[in-house]
Structures are given as structure tokens and as C-alpha cells.
Amino acid sequence: xxxxxxxxxxxxxxxxxxxxxxxxxxxxxxxxxxxxxxxxxxxxxxxxxxxxxxxxxxxxxxxxxxxxxxxxxxxxxxxxxxxxxxxxxxxxxxxxxxxxxxxxxxxxxxxxxxxxxxxxxxxxxxxxxxxxxxxxxxxxxxxxxxxxxxxxxxxxxxxxxxxxxxxxxxxxxxxxxxxxxxxxxxxxxxxxxxxxxxxxxxxxxxxxxxxxxxxxxxxxxxxxxxxxxxxxxxxxxxxxxxxxxxxxxxxxxxxxxxxxxxxxxxxxxxxxxxxxxxxxxxxxxxxxxxxxxxxxxxxxxxxxxxxxxxxxxxxxxxxxxxxxxxxxxxxxxxxxxxxxxxxxxxxxxxxxxxxxxxxxxxxxxxxxxxxxxxxxxxxxxxxxxxxxxxxxxxxxxxxxxxxxxxxxxxxxxxxxxxxxxxxxxxxxxxxxxxxxxxxxxxxxxxxxxxxxxxxxxxxxxxxxxxxxxxxxxxxxxxxxxxxxxxxxxxxxxxxxxxxxxxxxxxxxxxxxxxxxxxxxxxxxxxxxxxxxxxxxxxxxxxxxxxxxxxxxxxxxxxxxx
Numbered sequence: 001x002x003x004x005x006x007x008x009x010x011x012x013x014x015x016x017x018x019x020x021x022x023x024x025x026x027x028x029x030x031x032x033x034x035x036x037x038x039x040x041x042x043x044x045x046x047x048x049x050x051x052x053x054x055x056x057x058x059x060x061x062x063x064x065x066x067x068x069x070x071x072x073x074x075x076x077x078x079x080x081x082x083x084x085x086x087x088x089x090x091x092x093x094x095x096x097x098x099x100x101x102x103x104x105x106x107x108x109x110x111x112x113x114x115x116x117x118x119x120x121x122x123x124x125x126x127x128x129x130x131x132x133x134x135x136x137x138x139x140x141x142x143x144x145x146x147x148x149x150x151x152x153x154x155x156x157x158x159x160x161x162x163x164x165x166x167x168x169x170x171x172x173x174x175x176x177x178x179x180x181x182x183x184x185x186x187x188x189x190x191x192x193x194x195x196x197x198x199x200x201x202x203x204x205x206x207x208x209x210x211x212x213x214x215x216x217x218x219x220x221x222x223x224x225x226x227x228x229x230x231x232x233x234x235x236x237x238x239x240x241x242x243x244x245x246x247x248x249x250x251x252x253x254x255x256x257x258x259x260x261x262x263x264x265x266x267x268x269x270x271x272x273x274x275x276x277x278x279x280x281x282x283x284x285x286x287x288x289x290x291x292x293x294x295x296x297x298x299x300x301x302x303x304x305x306x307x308x309x310x311x312x313x314x315x316x317x318x319x320x321x322x323x324x325x326x327x328x329x330x331x332x333x334x335x336x337x338x339x340x341x342x343x344x345x346x347x348x349x350x351x352x353x354x355x356x357x358x359x360x361x362x363x364x365x366x367x368x369x370x371x372x373x374x375x376x377x378x379x380x381x382x383x384x385x386x387x388x389x390x391x392x393x394x395x396x397x398x399x400x401x402x403x404x405x406x407x408x409x410x411x412x413x414x415x416x417x418x419x420x421x422x423x424x425x426x427x428x429x430x431x432x433x434x435x436x437x438x439x440x441x442x443x444x445x446x447x448x449x450x451x452x453x454x455x456x457x458x459x460x461x462x463x464x465x466x467x468x469x470x471x472x473x474x475x476x477x478x479x480x481x482x483x484x485x486x487x488x489x490x491x492x493x494x495x496x497x498x499x500x501x502x503x504x505x506x507x508x509x510x511x512x513x514x515x516x517x518x519x520x521x522x523x524x525x526x527x528x529x530x531x532x533x534x535x536x537x538x539x540x541x542x543x544x545x546x547x548x549x550x551x552x553x554x555x556x557x558x559x560x561x
Contacts, residue, residue, distance in 0.1 A: 182221065
């Protein structure tokens with residue numbers, strides 16, 4: 001086991017002993033459905049013990065649930081998305097074929113928007129091309145987001161590299177275009193080829209990490225950047241079925257929502273685990289709650305789902321400070337920090353550039369129209385041009401995750417036999433550990449300055465380094481689950497539980513496991529880990545639902561300094 005320094009222990013004991021279960025509630029119903037009004041219509045995900053068809057046949061023979069409406073089948077989890085009145089919830093759960101009932105929770109994009117960001121250069125994407133001759137060619141990357149516009153930077157030699165379009169958003173029907181703008185921005189970071197910014201007089205080329213990958217457009221967010229668990233699960237199911245046809249090796253999820261339960265029972269986490277086990281590298285944004293001090297934790301413990309799964313690669317965001325070198329880079333203050341709620345998994349796994357990242361931004365998308373200041377003027381790239389260039393700057397862990405997705409595609413292009421665990425391991429093993437121990441970031445809108453630390457719960461294994469990862473000749477065949485943080489009351493120490501399935505079992509991934517002086521004091525003795533704190537049955541986001549989370553993509557678009 002890897003020992004964590006005792007400076008971080010101050011408030012850990014209570015968390016490790018904490019188990020909260022609402023007395024008298026049906027154990028088959030998720031805790032956040034406890035207060036569902038009888039007359040409210042709820043969107044639910046119902047998981048069955050028997051195959052869905054058998055469960056439906058059995059239900060048809062019982063007293064009918066008049067309010068029940070089937071919205072979608074979720075074969076990946078042997079489940080259905082349904083709507084039902086609160087008065088029928090108990091009767092639904094009473095069905096012996098029903099294993100568990102969750103709310104069909106909302107998910108949101110994780111974008112938080114100058115100067116060129118230089119992210120693709122800082123992480124070594126140019127070296128991948130120049131030294132290794134790699135560009136992602138032949139590798140399929142599925143983008144589960146708000147859609148992908150078929151733009152010039154995603155076309156090579158007249159061939160559209162967006163090879164598949166599907167919509168999982170209800171009630172938008174068959175619309176696959178990107179009404180919000182977020183998904184196209186993400187797709188450009190993964191696979192834009194720089195065609196629109198590499199002409200004569202261009203001051204800066206905007207290109208993706210793997211500029212020749214082919215992309216699959218899985219639209220799971222609507223025109224406001226809002227989706228649902230069931231839409232994401234349906235899309236993941238489709239990706240798994242299409243894996244061999246399109247050689248899908250990477251799945252990017254720049255979306256998330258609050259943690260409500262253990263990854264072992266959360267439906268999103270179950271779905272991404274199925275994708276991982278099918279041979280697909282799953283990359284997830286960590287979330288943008290790093291400034292959230294509602295619980296007195298200074299943003300610690302607020303990784304979003306499904307980034308709390310120990311299987312996936314969870315990515316936090318770095319600020320490149322507008323330079324091509326990483327020597328002046330620092331953590332962003334909004335990047336969510338670990339450990340994860342409920343399970344206490346050490347997250348994020350990696351960090352990558354995510355502040356004021358320039359990429360494709362459809363001119364008529366909602367993000368471009370409602371925040372015109374995010375659009376990059378055409379004259380920035382080609383002197384004398386006027387109007388919008390079709391590019392824009394956005395900030396957030398949404399922008400950092402696709403950098404790692406592109407890196408994964410390059411590794412797999414070099415060695416197609418790599419497993420998801422091997423990709424995760426080598427990216428973490430070779431991550432640069434050069435971020436400052438303490439850094440400060442200022443919100444240009446408020447002038448408020450935030451402090452960040454170079455600790456494992458903020459930066460994970462470090463700053464992704466594509467050239468270093470591609471230079472590794474032999475990659476060990478091991479499991480790569482992110483480890484659990486354990487507290488030992490007798491010794492007063494915290495440890496990483498490095499069992500045989502954890503990524504830290506054979507080598508230290510985090511450089512130093514010591515946390516900076518003062519972090520334990522920030523958490524206090526009862527705030528983050530106390531028995532009355534944030535892991536209660538009403539969940540850490542309170543009873544008001546997800547209204548605040550829905551603003552996650554427009555609140556800090558200007559990035560930070």
C-alpha cells in the first residue's frame with residue numbers, strides 16, 4: 001500500500017465509518033426518490049432481474065399501473081426508462097422482477113471561455129506527428145455530447161470523418177445537429193485537422209490531438225446542454241454494438257452530474273464499466289465544482305458521475321497561461337477535486353489543458369449566440385478577415401477530457417493490441433509532475449482569487465504527456481482501477497488501498513502522496529467527512545435538484561487568469 005501523509009487525516013475518520021440509510025424506505029428505490037410527491041410524474045430507470053421482455057409480460061398479468069409509460073429500453077443494463085406517477089412508485093418497486101429503481105437524473109456538459117491556448121502543443125500532440133508519425137487514423141472515437149456539426153476541420157481529402165450520427169434526446173426526434181455548440185467544440189479538440197486556420201497569414205493553427213480519427217456523433221444533450229441518464233446509457237449501448245463496425249476504441253464523456261450513490265449501483269457508472277470491459281477506453285470530465293465551498297471542503301470531494309467510476313480515466317483541467325511550454329502552467333480553480341463521494345476513490349486520474357481552449361464552435365449554436373464574446377474573430381487566424389471564424393474559446397474539464405481521448409487514440413494507433421487498462425496505466429505512469437505546489441487563479445468577472453494545491457486529489461497522477469507515453473516500449477498487462485483511500489484509526493494514517501486490481505499496485509503513480517500543509521485544516525474535522533455532512537440521503541446537492549448544475553457551462557466562460 002502507498003501511505004498518505006498524516007497531514008490530510010484531520011477529518012477522515014468519520015467519513016470512513018459513515019453509512020446513511022433512510023429508515024423504513026424501500027431498499028429497491030434510490031434514496032433521492034424518497035420525497036417524490038404522489039401527484040408528480042417522474043422519469044425513472046427501472047432495472048429488472050429477468051430479461052425486459054419477461055418482466056413486461058409478468059407486469060401485464062398483474063394489476064395495471066395506469067400511469068406507467070415506457071420511454072425507452074436500456075438493454076445494456078436490462079432496464080427501461082419509464083415515467084410514472086409518484087403514487088405508483090411503491091407498487092412498481094414491489095414487482096419481484098424489479099431489481100432497482102433510480103430517477104432518470106439529468107446530466108450536463110462540463111464546460112465552464114483571448115489568447116491561443118496552445119493546449120495541443122503543450123501536451124505533445126505535435127511530437128506525436130513529427131516523431132512517431134501518428135495522427136489517429138483508423139481509430140474511432142465516440143463523442144457523447146450535444147452533437148457534432150459536419151465542419152471543414154472534420155473533413156479530410158473530401159471525406160467526412162464524422163462517420164455516424166444518432167440522437168438519443170427526447171423529444172428532439174432525429175435531430176443530430178449541435179444546437180448548443182459544446183459537442184462540436186469537444187470533437188474539434190479530439191480530431192480537428194486545422195484546415196480552417198492553416199492558410200497564408202494564419203497566426204495560430206487550431207487542430208486536434210489526433211487530427212485523422214473518425215468520429216461518431218452520439219447526441220445525448222439538448223439545445224440547452226441538458227440530457228438524462230437514460231439517453232447516455234442508450235448511447236453507450238449503441239457504441240458497444242457498433243464497436244467492431246467502426247473500430248470504436250475511445251468514448252469521450254464531457255458530461256456529468258452529482259454523485260448520489262456508490263459507483264457499484266449507479267446506472268451511469270455501470271454503463272461506462274460495460275463499455276470499458278468491452279475494450280473501449282472511457283474518458284470522463286471530472287466536473288467544474290472546484291470552487292464550491294458549500295460544504296466547507298474547498299471543492300474537495302466533488303468529482304461528478306460517471307467520473308467517480310474507478311475504471312474510467314477522469315480528467316481535471318489545467319491553465320496553459322497562453323504559452324506553448326508547460327513550465328508556467330497551473331491548475332484551474334474550478335476543476336473538481338477528489339476523493340469521490342461515497343466510495344472515496346482517488347480522482348482525478350490525470351489533468352490536461354482546459355482553460356480558454358480554442359476549437360470549433362458553430363456560429364448559430366446557442367453558446368455562440370448567447371455568448372458572442374466566446375467567438376474568435378476571423379482576423380485572429382487570417383489577417384483582414386472579418387466576422388466570426390467558426391471557432392470559439394471555452395473553459396472547463398469538458399475541454400480537458402477530449403485531449404486525453406485524443407492521446408488514447410494515438411496510443412492505440414501505435415499499438416492496436418492495447419487494452420483500456422494499459423492505456424490508462426501508461427498515460428498515468430508517464431504524466432508530468434511539474435505543476436506548482438501552490439498556485440493562484442483569478443476570476444476576471446469577480447476579481448476573486450482562488451488557491452489550488454498540487455496534491456493527488458487535485459492533479460491525480462499529473463499532467464498528460466503524449467510524447468512520453470508514446471515512448472514507452474513495453475506496457476505491463478495489469479488492471480487499472482483507481483485506488484480507494486482508506487483511513488486506519490489505530491495509526492491515525494490514511495492509505496491508498498492498492499489491491500491487485502488497482503493501478504498503484506506495482507508502481508507509485510502520484511510522485512509524492514503528501515498533501516500540502518494546510519489542506520487538512522481547510523477540510524476541518526467534521527465538514528467533508530462528518531456524519532452530518534454532505535453524504536446524506538438528500539445527497540450533497542440539496543433538495544433543490546440540479547438547477548445550479550445546469551448553469552455550469554455558462555457561469556465561467558471567460559476562464560481565469
